[in-house]
Amino acid sequence: MFNTDQKRAFVAVLLSGLVLFGWQYYFAPKTPVATTAPVTTTSTATDIAAQPTTTSGDTATMAAGTKTAETAPTTLTSFTLKNGQYEFTIQNDLTVTDMKNPNSVFDFKSLSDSKSPLKLQVVTDYGPMDLFFQLEQQGPNKVVGSNQNYGVNFEAYIKDNGRVHFAMNSAKAYKYRLIFDAKAKKLDNGQIRHFTVFTKDIKTIEVSDDKEVDGNVNWIGTDFNYHLFALVFSKETPARYKTTEAGQMYVEIPNASKEFAGDLVFTKKNYDELIALGDNLHLSVDFGFFAILAVPTLRALQFVYKFIPNYGIAIILVTILIRLITFPLQYKSFKSMKKMQVIQPELTKIKEKYKDEPQKMQKETMDLFKKAGANPLSGCLPLLLQMPFFFAIYKVLYSSVELVGAPFYGWIHDLSIHDPFYILPVLMAAAMFAQQKMTPTTTMDPTQAKIMMFMPIIFAFIMKSLPAGLVLYILVSTVVGVLQQMIVYKMAD
Numbered sequence: 393m394f395n396t397d398q399k400r401a402f403v404a405v406l407l408s409g410l411v412l413f414g415w416q417y418y419f420a421p422k423t424p425v426a427t428t429a430p431v432t433t434t435s436t437a438t439d440i441a442a443q444p445t446t447t448s449g450d451t452a453t454m455a456a457g458t459k460t461a462e463t464a465p466t467t468l469t470s471f472t473l474k475n476g477q478y479e480f481t482i483q484n485d486l487t488v489t490d491m492k493n494p495n496s497v498f499d500f501k502s503l504s505d506s507k508s509p510l511k512l513q514v515v516t517d518y519g520p521m522d523l524f525f526q527l528e529q530q531g532p533n534k535v536v537g538s539n540q541n542y543g544v545n546f547e548a549y550i551k552d553n554g555r556v557h558f559a560m561n562s563a564k565a566y567k568y569r570l571i572f573d574a575k576a577k578k579l580d581n582g583q584i585r586h587f588t589v590f591t592k593d594i595k596t597i598e599v600s601d602d603k604e605v606d607g608n609v610n611w612i613g614t615d616f617n618y619h620l621f622a623l624v625f626s627k628e629t630p631a632r633y634k635t636t637e638a639g640q641m642y643v644e645i646p647n648a649s650k651e652f653a654g655d656l657v658f659t660k661k662n663y664d665e666l667i668a669l670g671d672n673l674h675l676s677v678d679f680g681f682f683a684i685l686a687v688p689t690l691r692a693l694q695f696v697y698k699f700i701p702n703y704g705i706a707i708i709l710v711t712i713l714i715r716l717i718t719f720p721l722q723y724k725s726f727k728s729m730k731k732m733q734v735i736q737p738e739l740t741k742i743k744e745k746y747k748d749e750p751q752k753m754q755k756e757t758m759d760l761f762k763k764a765g766a767n768p769l770s771g772c773l774p775l776l777l778q779m780p781f782f783f784a785i786y787k788v789l790y791s792s793v794e795l796v797g798a799p800f801y802g803w804i805h806d807l808s809i810h811d812p813f814y815i816l817p818v819l820m821a822a823a824m825f826a827q828q829k830m831t832p833t834t835t836m837d838p839t840q841a842k843i844m845m846f847m848p849i850i851f852a853f854i855m856k857s858l859p860a861g862l863v864l865y866i867l868v869s870t871v872v873g874v875l876q877q878m879i880v881y882k883m884a885d
Contacts, residue, residue, distance in 0.1 A: 498617060527546070567647070571643075573639060620657065679788065790859060817853075
């Protein structure tokens, strides 16, 4: 049954309908219906429409749906520019759909797995809009055009270094919005698709993370599998960027301007080529905290590769070089470890003799260490010395594009992905086990010693999915360390 309010609403709607129907039927002027030919809209139409942008869920205001202009839609058309081997494809709604760079290993679309990796929008009185432009290609390497409804002009061309310059200008100051679109993905080699923003430093946001940040942005883009697609602003630009769980990054330019320009870059993340492109794009190669060691390590690998074009051999030779450089620091440690082995029978006797007197046992043990010139912590020193180099070369081998598609020998066809047969991790575990057997464990209780015996297996399990180049480094470093230790032990006899 209807309640009182529902009855009133129903009566009001009924009466309104009767009034409108009666007016149309009895009083409205009768006008003949004109017969017109159908209108065909082409890509050169000057009336511009805006398509609504959809977002998933109730996101923030900056990621709200795009308003739609009340004009007839136009045909979507693509334009492809060429400069040598560089190519750039854009639609007349300012959606970037494809780019080609001769140095890339993977194609542009695989970078984001999206049909529209980037869209440029104008913020009009209706809100952010997908404007259709009347574009015209002037030769193979330039496209120009305008949106007459809003008085916005657009041009784009490819520079000789592959950067695509675009510029928009208008008599009226407008705000602009960029939409990067990508799908969340993680590869077997650990590479995760993410958005990268460079302000005063590098910020990475995993695709599908929900974040919102303000800041002055130099460049911003999509980063995945050793490749980068970035929009470089013509100058440091205040911006608000928000990422959504659906994989979009909305970049709002809050300050209205009559001009908006920048460069688009799609490239393999070769460190030297990124430096040549400028604007600190090389910082997209994340060398981490130990960059001061990582960059020289990369240079050493590149130097060896010039003479021996195999990055596997380069890794081996650079690893041996690092071991030789750190050997003087490890020498005293190895000698101390040998002394620990020599006094081990005496330590066993002390433990048996004073097993019920812990304080006496500790005193006698320390006196023995002092008399023999041995250091119980000596076994830790080689590991500590190797840690900065380990993290540095880890970052180099994990982040540098040089290893992408680089074969070694035999079953290793790509040093940037894991060993398909896990032979290197097994060899690494065996080498670590040999090194562990040579390291005195006099200060460990039996339980700790047993746990340490399993460490090579645990470490191999962790490393099995990491790049083969990194496992090769640890294997060679461990083997060289064992040989150095054996030489010192023999000299000490």
